[in-house]
Amino acid sequence: MLYPLSILSILLLALIHLTNGHSPHGHSPKKVQRVLSTPDNASIPLSTRAYWMRKANAALGELASPCPFAAFGTVIVNHTDVSGDGLGKLICMGVNSRTTTGNPISHGEIAAINNCTQILTDVNGPYKLSGSSAIAAFASLSLYTNAESCPMCASAIRWSGFKEYIFGTTIETLVDQGWGQIDISSKEVFEESLGLGTATSYLGGILTNETDPYFAWQFDTDSPCPVGCERASAGSSCAAS
Ligand SMILES: [Zn+2]
Numbered sequence: 192m193l194y195p196l197s198i199l200s201i202l203l204l205a206l207i208h209l210t211n212g213h214s215p216h217g218h219s220p221k222k223v224q225r226v227l228s229t230p231d232n233a234s235i236p237l238s239t240r241a242y243w244m245r246k247a248n249a250a251l252g253e254l255a256s257p258c259p260f261a262a263f264g265t266v267i268v269n270h271t272d273v274s275g276d277g278l279g280k281l282i283c284m285g286v287n288s289r290t291t292t293g294n295p296i297s298h299g300e301i302a303a304i305n306n307c308t309q310i311l312t313d314v315n316g317p318y319k320l321s322g323s324s325a326i327a328a329f330a331s332l333s334l335y336t337n338a339e340s341c342p343m344c345a346s347a348i349r350w351s352g353f354k355e356y357i358f359g360t361t362i363e364t365l366v367d368q369g370w371g372q373i374d375i376s377s378k379e380v381f382e383e384s385l386g387l388g389t390a391t392s393y394l395g396g397i398l399t400n401e402t403d404p405y406f407a408w409q410f411d412t413d414s415p416c417p418v419g420c421e422r423a424s425a426g427s428s429c430a431a432s
Pocket residue numbers: 298299300340341342343344345
């Protein structure tokens with residue numbers, strides 16, 4: 192005997208099947224390589240990647256605290272600008288600001304994208320771009336985040352059309368350490384975003400020896416604090432030292 196819930200599940204599955212069948216792409220194999228293109232590592236050395244990943248960590252101290260509970264930091268960089276030291280140009284940064292703003296979706300990546308839009312379109316700022324020009328500019332930019340993006344942020348990165356996406360700590364590590372996550376990797380989101388017609392290079396697991404400690408202490412009172420922070424007493428939260 193089928194329970195009403197089971198019948199509903201079957202109807203839903205049938206509907207999903209029909210919807211897929213009517214999609215223009217049908218069940219064709221995923222063309223992963225078209226989306227997960229190779230980052231430009233020939234001209235951007237690992238030392239430069241590490242430099243900007245450290246800046247993503249440092250954004251926490253600049254915008255919040257060296258060791259906030261939600262220690263998710265992002266920097267957005269223009270590697271096509273090789274003036275100055277040749278490392279690329281910082282356009283903006285952002286950190287998880289849910290509790291400071293009351294905006295539940297203000298993850299580090301979303302905060303940074305919002306900040307960049309504001310900077311790129313500021314009529315008194317250095318760029319003074321129109322809305323459409325600002326949107327086009329994202330195709331030249333690289334987003335560095337100290338932890339792999341959740342599906343919401345990974346989708347936002349793909350909708351933004353970034354040139355590159357570079358992350359440190361993996362979602363797998365976050366889950367192992369006790370962080371609640373929607374269980375869809377950013378790679379999966381990228382693989383499913385072929386229809387956007389843009390490509391964003393994907394580079395993960397950068398400088399994890401330095402990013403992982405930012406996420407290891409919150410649910411493990413024996414874990415050491417990130418650099419610049421300490422526990423006032425055993426079992427207390429990490430705070431700026
Ligand atoms: Zn997110």
